[in-house]
Amino acid sequence: xxxxxxxxxxxxKPTQTLTLTCTFSGFSLSTNDVGVGWIRQPPGKxxxxxxxxxWDDDKRYSxxxxxxxxxxxxxxxxxxxxxxxxxxxxxxxxxxxxHSHNYFDYWxxxxxxxxxx
Amino acid sequence: xxxxxxxxxxxxxxxxxxxTITCRAxxxxxxxxxxxxxKPGKVPKLLIYKASSLESGxxxxxxxxxxxxxxxxxxxxxxxxxxxxxxxxxxNSYSLTFGQGTKLEIK
Numbered sequence: 001x002x003x004x005x006x007x008x009x010x011x012x013k014p015t016q017t018l019t020l021t022c023t024f025s026g027f028s029l030s031t032n033d034v035g036v037g038w039i040r041q042p043p044g045k046x047x048x049x050x051x052x053x054x055w056d057d058d059k060r061y062s063x064x065x066x067x068x069x070x071x072x073x074x075x076x077x078x079x080x081x082x083x084x085x086x087x088x089x090x091x092x093x094x095x096x097x098x099h100s101h102n103y104f105d106y107w108x109x110x111x112x113x114x115x116x117x
Numbered sequence: 118x119x120x121x122x123x124x125x126x127x128x129x130x131x132x133x134x135x136x137t138i139t140c141r142a143x144x145x146x147x148x149x150x151x152x153x154x155x156k157p158g159k160v161p162k163l164l165i166y167k168a169s170s171l172e173s174g175x176x177x178x179x180x181x182x183x184x185x186x187x188x189x190x191x192x193x194x195x196x197x198x199x200x201x202x203x204x205x206x207x208x209n210s211y212s213l214t215f216g217q218g219t220k221l222e223i224k
Binding site for chain 2 (some may be wrong): 037039046047048049052060061062063096101102103104105107108109110
């Protein structure tokens with residue numbers, strides 16, 4: 001059974017760096033063709049893909065956010081970490097991590113991050 | 118970047134109706150397209166991958182078709198549980214893209 005869970009702060013101030021952790025079980029990120037991605041959704045708006053890391057440590061980023069994002073994995077801990085720098089109120093959203101074969105078949109419950117002073 | 122455009126943005130339909138949602142890519146994505154369903158306050162759920170492959174456990178009234186730049190999601194006979202927002206997502210290119218969503222409402 002594959003499960004994922006996001007953790008991190010619920011409130012960050014403008015200009016701060018957001019660090020989110022995805023802790024998963026039921027699969028290994030050392031298995032061929034497996035990845036973990038991050039997707040966000042501002043309140044009432046559409047899904048937006050942010051980043052994806054693969055079993056072989058290949059990393060992909062949304063072009064519009066690439067300069068602000070870093071994705072890493074710790075295979076031994078079954079965790080993937082996303083950092084986003086220079087947070088702004090427009091980054092207020094629910095952030096999801098998801099198991100990926102380039103599409104996303106298992107999702108975490110999501111964590112709402114609010115950016116406000 | 119590959120842009121994904123869904124139409125319509127909102128669709129009103131009745132239980133039992135056959136409905137079709139369209140997703141167009143700004144360039145060819147072969148068959149590298151997925152469809153998701155999201156209900157209010159819930160996590161997105163994968164319905165279809167590789168344009169037409171039904172995810173395990175998804176009812177057979179859902180089907181996907183298309184290749185290249187034009188794709189469709191069809192629900193053959195709407196059930197009360199199907200009123201939700203539907204998203205397409207391409208995974209052909211280095212960067213992934215979701216469509217803007219189609220909200221399926223009760224008429």
